[in-house]
Amino acid sequence: MASKRKQKRQVGQTAPTRRYAMVIDTNRCVGCWTCAVACKEVNNEPLGYWWNRVLTTAPNQAWSSQSPAAAPPASGNIDVPYGTYPNLQLAYLPVACQQCNDAPCVKVCPVQATFRRDDGMVLIDYDRCIGCRYCMAACPYGVRIFNWGGGEYAPGGIVGYGEDYYVDGHLVFTPVRPKGVVEKCTFCVERVGVGEKPFCVESCPLGARVFGDLNDPDSEVSELVNDGGAERLLSELGTEPNVYYLPVARRVPAES
Amino acid sequence: MATGTAALRAKANRSARPIAWWYAALVLVMAWGLAAWIDELRVGLAATGMRDIVSWGLYILTFAFFIGLSAGGLIMASSAEVFGIKALKPLSRLGVLSAAACVCVAGLMIIPDLGKPFRILNIFIHPNWSSPLVWDVLIISVYFVFSLVDLFVLQRRARGTSKWRATARVLAYIGLPAAILLHSVTAWIFGLQISRAWWNTSLMAPLFVVSAILSGVALVTLLALIAERWGRFSLPPETRRWLRGFIIVSMLIDLFMVGADYITMLWGNQPAARAELNLVLPNGPWSWLFWCEWIVGGAVPLALLLVPRLKRLPGSLGVAAVLALVGVYAFRIELVVVGFVNPLIQYPPGNAIGTYNASTSSFEFVGRYSPTWVEYGIVLGLSALFATIVTVGYRWLRLGKSSSGDPSGHDDTLPTLLADKGASFVGGRDQWP
Numbered sequence: 001m002a003s004k005r006k007q008k009r010q011v012g013q014t015a016p017t018r019r020y021a022m023v024i025d026t027n028r029c030v031g032c033w034t035c036a037v038a039c040k041e042v043n044n045e046p047l048g049y050w051w052n053r054v055l056t057t058a059p060n061q062a063w064s065s066q067s068p069a070a071a072p073p074a075s076g077n078i079d080v081p082y083g084t085y086p087n088l089q090l091a092y093l094p095v096a097c098q099q100c101n102d103a104p105c106v107k108v109c110p111v112q113a114t115f116r117r118d119d120g121m122v123l124i125d126y127d128r129c130i131g132c133r134y135c136m137a138a139c140p141y142g143v144r145i146f147n148w149g150g151g152e153y154a155p156g157g158i159v160g161y162g163e164d165y166y167v168d169g170h171l172v173f174t175p176v177r178p179k180g181v182v183e184k185c186t187f188c189v190e191r192v193g194v195g196e197k198p199f200c201v202e203s204c205p206l207g208a209r210v211f212g213d214l215n216d217p218d219s220e221v222s223e224l225v226n227d228g229g230a231e232r233l234l235s236e237l238g239t240e241p242n243v244y245y246l247p248v249a250r251r252v253p254a255e256s
Numbered sequence: 257m258a259t260g261t262a263a264l265r266a267k268a269n270r271s272a273r274p275i276a277w278w279y280a281a282l283v284l285v286m287a288w289g290l291a292a293w294i295d296e297l298r299v300g301l302a303a304t305g306m307r308d309i310v311s312w313g314l315y316i317l318t319f320a321f322f323i324g325l326s327a328g329g330l331i332m333a334s335s336a337e338v339f340g341i342k343a344l345k346p347l348s349r350l351g352v353l354s355a356a357a358c359v360c361v362a363g364l365m366i367i368p369d370l371g372k373p374f375r376i377l378n379i380f381i382h383p384n385w386s387s388p389l390v391w392d393v394l395i396i397s398v399y400f401v402f403s404l405v406d407l408f409v410l411q412r413r414a415r416g417t418s419k420w421r422a423t424a425r426v427l428a429y430i431g432l433p434a435a436i437l438l439h440s441v442t443a444w445i446f447g448l449q450i451s452r453a454w455w456n457t458s459l460m461a462p463l464f465v466v467s468a469i470l471s472g473v474a475l476v477t478l479l480a481l482i483a484e485r486w487g488r489f490s491l492p493p494e495t496r497r498w499l500r501g502f503i504i505v506s507m508l509i510d511l512f513m514v515g516a517d518y519i520t521m522l523w524g525n526q527p528a529a530r531a532e533l534n535l536v537l538p539n540g541p542w543s544w545l546f547w548c549e550w551i552v553g554g555a556v557p558l559a560l561l562l563v564p565r566l567k568r569l570p571g572s573l574g575v576a577a578v579l580a581l582v583g584v585y586a587f588r589i590e591l592v593v594v595g596f597v598n599p600l601i602q603y604p605p606g607n608a609i610g611t612y613n614a615s616t617s618s619f620e621f622v623g624r625y626s627p628t629w630v631e632y633g634i635v636l637g638l639s640a641l642f643a644t645i646v647t648v649g650y651r652w653l654r655l656g657k658s659s660s661g662d663p664s665g666h667d668d669t670l671p672t673l674l675a676d677k678g679a680s681f682v683g684g685r686d687q688w689p
């Protein structure tokens with residue numbers, strides 16, 4: 001067990017040469033929520049907690065907070081198109097932690113519980129977090145999830161990755177979600193550490209998610225990002241996310 | 257002019273038994289607060305009304321409010337020295353006492369807000385110096401110690417030993433910038449965040465400073481009036497006039513800044529800022545805050561303090577002070593809660609709120625918040641703690657006794673107060689009736 005832990009701690013040391021990134025192709029996403037449910041499963045998220053969500057949007061809305069927002073459907077329900085018949089628009093935007101390079105959550109955390117690894121992953125030490133939720137106030141993307149009351153689990157007990165996982169001595173994953181701390185998408189640090197891809201990437205039935213190393217010019221993510229046209233959420237805020245989106249390229253009907 | 261004061265003073269002699277009831281009530285409320293906190297520790301923060309969209313609530317906004325309240329006392333005590341305003345000297349010790357109590361309660365107010373309160377020392381063990389919260393905790397601690405020291409020195413000076421006068425002066429020069437720093441840093445907790453259109457304005461620090469002066473002076477006014485009514489404290493007319501002036505001026509600047517911020521958002525019409533502003537403007541779901549801030553806590557107290565007929569009414573200063581506090585509290589609610597209601601990324605189904613209920617959605621599109629009894633209990637309990645500290649401190653320091661012979665407790669007598677040039681501040685036409 002001890003040797004196992006030591007091995008895991010080395011993940012942080014091998015990392016600096018890498019820059020992990022994810023590219024999500026919004027042309028491919030059909031809004032099936034498979035990635036969101038897979039995320040719940042692998043991270044054992046309690047009922048009512050979602051680290052990863054698939055939002056119903058009009059195409060290409062979220063790249064800037066200044067873009068005039070299309071009025072969302074009054075119901076606030078998913079899968080309801082934007083606009084009025086026959087000029088309807090619909091696209092999906094999967095959102096989890098954007099793994100920012102200049103992360104507001106890292107800057108505000110008073111106890112350095114939230115930290116950024118050199119390979120670009122933003123992680124939380126669940127043993128250190130005091131639960132002040134300042135990071136939730138600071139994150140522009142609303143992806144941080146506080147554990148309010150421990151939570152209720154779906155029947156069947158613990159699923160997913162079943163062990164504590166440490167990075168440089170920080171507890172960044174634990175199978176039972178701890179009460180009173182903030183949690184979020186970890187880029188599946190424990191899977192990436194053993195050479196696997198994040199579980200949402202694995203599980204997407206349409207191959208809309210690509211994961212890889214931006215420092216490797218031949219990787220698929222590098223090609224997609226360097227090709228131009230990859231967007232980031234609320235890019236004008238300067239948070240420099242490591243999650244990129246390929247914008248919807250299909251023709252949008254003109255306003256009548 | 258002295259008739260009102262004298263009449264009130266005449267009633268003030270029966271003070272022994274009510275105080276026992278007062279203490280009993282305070283202890284009861286504090287016990288309720290403690291019970292509420294124990295319940296919250298057991299259940300977790302699920303016992304509160306906060307959830308993942310509105311993730312800060314009553315605790316943090318009341319924290320910001322109490323930080324603001326602590327301003328008035330210290331700023332007044334220091335201004336008395338720094339700017340030589342003798343009329344404010346009678347309030348020095350009461351002001352610093354209330355500042356110390358406020359800042360102590362504000363610091364404690366953060367603790368029930370924490371998900372892991374027993375890890376709070378991590379702030380000192382692993383401080384992250386880029387976090388405004390670390391700086392705020394630091395400044396709160398320093399400010400608390402400072403106000404205790406200042407109180408000690410002022411007490412010594414009041415007892416007549418002149419060798420403490422120089423020290424008191426030096427402390428006053430430190431106190432003024434320290435107070436401004438405390439409020440600025442607290443403002444920057446909010447104002448520096450690019451994630452909230454409602455917070456991210458450079459106006460936040462100056463706005464916090466003026467609203468802090470406004471609420472703090474209103475609180476000291478209220479305490480002084482209460483002490484005059486029940487505690488043999490004397491509030492000379494000249495001092496009243498200064499308090500009125502402070503409230504009027506800081507309220508006007510406060511409303512001016514809030515208004516300037518509204519105008520900027522309305523004119524710019526950027527989606528994120530407008531989404532927030534529409535919530536508080538008339539017709540929005542939070543417009544009651546707008547009315548509390550501009551009418552109940554703005555127009556009405558200004559009228560009470562400025563309209564000649566109204567300002568002559570005996571209770572006008574006290575009522576205006578209470579209303580000013582209501583207005584500033586509304587501003588704090590508006591800042592903290594409304595700031596969270598519309599996330600920047602807001603598309604259906606919204607954010608998961610972090611609780612599961614089989615009959616309702618786990619998602620919320622627009623944030624909602626209503627405090628629970630646990631939150632009210634804790635906030636009221638800590639407010640009772642404030643009242644206890646002030647009551648005990650007032651009696652222990654004998655703030656009431658010293659006023660019987662000599663209103664300020666040391667070198668100021670009524671004639672010198674009235675002759676002081678400070679009287680011109682509010683304007684010659686403003687005669688206390």
Ligand code: SF4
Pocket residue numbers: 096097098099100103104105106122138139140141142143144184239
């Ligand atoms: S998306 Fe939010 S939580 Fe994730 S790194 Fe950026 S600021 Fe932090």
Ligand code: SF4
Pocket residue numbers: 108109110111112113114124128129130131132133134135136181182
């Ligand atoms: S809630 Fe935890 S991770 Fe977030 S800022 Fe506070 S201590 Fe840091």
